[in-house]
Amino acid sequence: MRFERREHRPLYMMTLAPLLAIIAALALAGILIAIAGAPVFEAYRRILLGAFGSRLSATETLTRATPLILTGLAAAVAFRARLWNIGAEGQFYFGAIAVAAFGSKMLAGLPSPILIPLLMVIGAIAGMILILVPLWLRLRFSVDEVVTSLILNFIAVLFVSMLIDGVLKDPTAFGWPQSQALADHAMLPKLIARSRLHIGFAIAIIIAAIVYFVQSRTVFGMQSRATGLNPSGAVFAGVRLGSTLVKVACLSGGLAGLAGAIEVMGVKGYVTTDLSPGFGYAGIVVAMLANLNPLGVVLAAIFTATMFVGADGMSRSLGIPTYIADVTVALSLLTMLIALFFTQYRIRR
Amino acid sequence: MSTLVDIIASAGLWAAVLRIATPLIFGTLGALLCERAGVLNLGIEGIMTFGAMIGWLSVYHGADLWTGLLIAAIAGAIFGLLHSALTVTLGLSQHVSGLGVTLFASSFSYYVFRLIVPVAGTPPTITPFQPIAIPGLSTLPFIGPALFTQTAPTYFAILIALVMAYLIFRTPVGLAIRMTGENPHAAEAQGLNPMNIRYGAIIAGSALMGMGGAFLTLSAFNSFFPTMVQGRGWICIALVVFSSWRPGRALFGALLFAFFDAFQLRLQTAVQGVPYQIFLMTPYVLSIVALAVMSRRARVPQALMQPYRRGER
Numbered sequence: 328m329r330f331e332r333r334e335h336r337p338l339y340m341m342t343l344a345p346l347l348a349i350i351a352a353l354a355l356a357g358i359l360i361a362i363a364g365a366p367v368f369e370a371y372r373r374i375l376l377g378a379f380g381s382r383l384s385a386t387e388t389l390t391r392a393t394p395l396i397l398t399g400l401a402a403a404v405a406f407r408a409r410l411w412n413i414g415a416e417g418q419f420y421f422g423a424i425a426v427a428a429f430g431s432k433m434l435a436g437l438p439s440p441i442l443i444p445l446l447m448v449i450g451a452i453a454g455m456i457l458i459l460v461p462l463w464l465r466l467r468f469s470v471d472e473v474v475t476s477l478i479l480n481f482i483a484v485l486f487v488s489m490l491i492d493g494v495l496k497d498p499t500a501f502g503w504p505q506s507q508a509l510a511d512h513a514m515l516p517k518l519i520a521r522s523r524l525h526i527g528f529a530i531a532i533i534i535a536a537i538v539y540f541v542q543s544r545t546v547f548g549m550q551s552r553a554t555g556l557n558p559s560g561a562v563f564a565g566v567r568l569g570s571t572l573v574k575v576a577c578l579s580g581g582l583a584g585l586a587g588a589i590e591v592m593g594v595k596g597y598v599t600t601d602l603s604p605g606f607g608y609a610g611i612v613v614a615m616l617a618n619l620n621p622l623g624v625v626l627a628a629i630f631t632a633t634m635f636v637g638a639d640g641m642s643r644s645l646g647i648p649t650y651i652a653d654v655t656v657a658l659s660l661l662t663m664l665i666a667l668f669f670t671q672y673r674i675r676r
Numbered sequence: 677m678s679t680l681v682d683i684i685a686s687a688g689l690w691a692a693v694l695r696i697a698t699p700l701i702f703g704t705l706g707a708l709l710c711e712r713a714g715v716l717n718l719g720i721e722g723i724m725t726f727g728a729m730i731g732w733l734s735v736y737h738g739a740d741l742w743t744g745l746l747i748a749a750i751a752g753a754i755f756g757l758l759h760s761a762l763t764v765t766l767g768l769s770q771h772v773s774g775l776g777v778t779l780f781a782s783s784f785s786y787y788v789f790r791l792i793v794p795v796a797g798t799p800p801t802i803t804p805f806q807p808i809a810i811p812g813l814s815t816l817p818f819i820g821p822a823l824f825t826q827t828a829p830t831y832f833a834i835l836i837a838l839v840m841a842y843l844i845f846r847t848p849v850g851l852a853i854r855m856t857g858e859n860p861h862a863a864e865a866q867g868l869n870p871m872n873i874r875y876g877a878i879i880a881g882s883a884l885m886g887m888g889g890a891f892l893t894l895s896a897f898n899s900f901f902p903t904m905v906q907g908r909g910w911i912c913i914a915l916v917v918f919s920s921w922r923p924g925r926a927l928f929g930a931l932l933f934a935f936f937d938a939f940q941l942r943l944q945t946a947v948q949g950v951p952y953q954i955f956l957m958t959p960y961v962l963s964i965v966a967l968a969v970m971s972r973r974a975r976v977p978q979a980l981m982q983p984y985r986r987g988e989r
Contacts, residue, residue: 330766330767330985359787363791406772411771413775460964464964464967464968468967468968468971468972469971469972470917470967470968470971471971473718473771473913474910474913474914474963474967475964475967477907477910478907478910478911478914478960478963478964479960479964480907481906481907481957481960482957482960482961485953485956485957485960486953486957488953489951489953489954492951492953493951608779611775611779612779615772615776647791648786648787648790648791650783650786650787650790651787653779653783653786653787654780654783654784654787656779656783657776657779657780657783657784658780660772660775660776660779660780661758661762661773661776661777661780664762664766664768664772664773664776665762665766668766668768
């Protein structure tokens, strides 16, 4: 058996691949549900119901999708340029804690229309600062950024834990380590009344559109893609590798930081070390499922959020551990890898 | 100052160093074997988590401890087979495939664990490996209790490091693995099959990773909890670079690293007024520093992360 590279990739294949991948992942997860002794189709019906069955659950799913869109974009822009930023989780926490630091007292005198955008910028900058460490190590010492950015996740969470145990600790939280709460007018307005869905969701979609435009229509987008496809060819064509990577990294880290900022400003209002149930890592899957396409990221994030939110309800009624959502999402990453492979190669005997 | 001396002079510290080093030795050797054949295995974190879970679960259900360790190794090998299929046969990005394996293996571990052990107040426990006092040596002053009263898997890990050093540098199999990692085309010209060699190295390496995880639940602790691997897998990947892909130095690196880790644990109680998180950060900071310092001098296997396809360059 041999694999032969396809001359061109038909469009129908590129659109069909993610769907087939998700169906395959759901089928595999179905086996696990069956082993656990629950009816498979009923389980999936409950997941859908749990995620979209009511106004409350639907808004909850979109609320959950919001940070996933942004961390998914963070991974997608970086992976496009073959910058392996696996540190979105840490950058998320950096963005979140920066917003808590500036938004609770220091800048609370500012009016909302100035304060809210300013805090978002601060969150994004905090994410950029964290990604500069692995970037610097790569450019200066040629250290593979995968491990450094991953390990920084652990450092970032410990750093946040230190701050919310110390200088940023909320004295009214009965001794719980949590940060001081944001000023009320620093919170994002609701998108739909009587729900948790906030305008961060709309902002995330607009940003996805902007990133799509930047990637497909600007010189920077072309340079970052060229850097990923063929670094030496890109250099030959006059792309400055170092500065392109710096820009890509800042964009990626900034998006992840913004995800943290928006999560704090939109949902919780304060920071704890369980603010993120792995948004940074799930962002990697979201980006892969979208085949690194910024608009696809929105759909992939909603799919992922559906699994996570829906699994809660399913778990309560059928007694399947909620971790089935994580398993399904991880499986869909693996099946997507295989599906993408077969859009590029055909089997020859 | 005297507290520092007290800490270093205590046999307890040195016993802890070996204990903390053991999962790192298994994991680093496993990752090293994969990379020597030219394949980065970022599945390590998830494979260690799964090994910890399945090893514990087997013993909890009545298997003896060595069988638990063996089952963890087999489970690791199966994930290695998955990573091989994706990276060797299909030639997919080793980074992404490894991350996929990690995400899948860890979430699958939590799923299986929760399925069999529903949420309880206190997690159920097993009777772990007991320390073995080596006759004669364990009664030596100071080094006796530190070095010669470990549990069996610790001795086993050190033995594997020595065996692997011999295997890689002194046997034809080791030469074949090294050639595949440096230049698979040249290896094929010598009549070797780079695909099979990569499969073998990844499967065996992943089995070691599974055992490293199982050490955590079967020897260091006696129960399983999610997030118990806590980035040890990533630290192993850093240690491989630190060791310049040499098993002997991997052993040394794991011990050095464990020394700092054991030391900071004791310093936490000795030094007041410093946030404990600063101490907890040190192992992670150290592994980044180790990467920065060593990656310049390191001789990376030349074909690392390059997919190999017959007839395609």
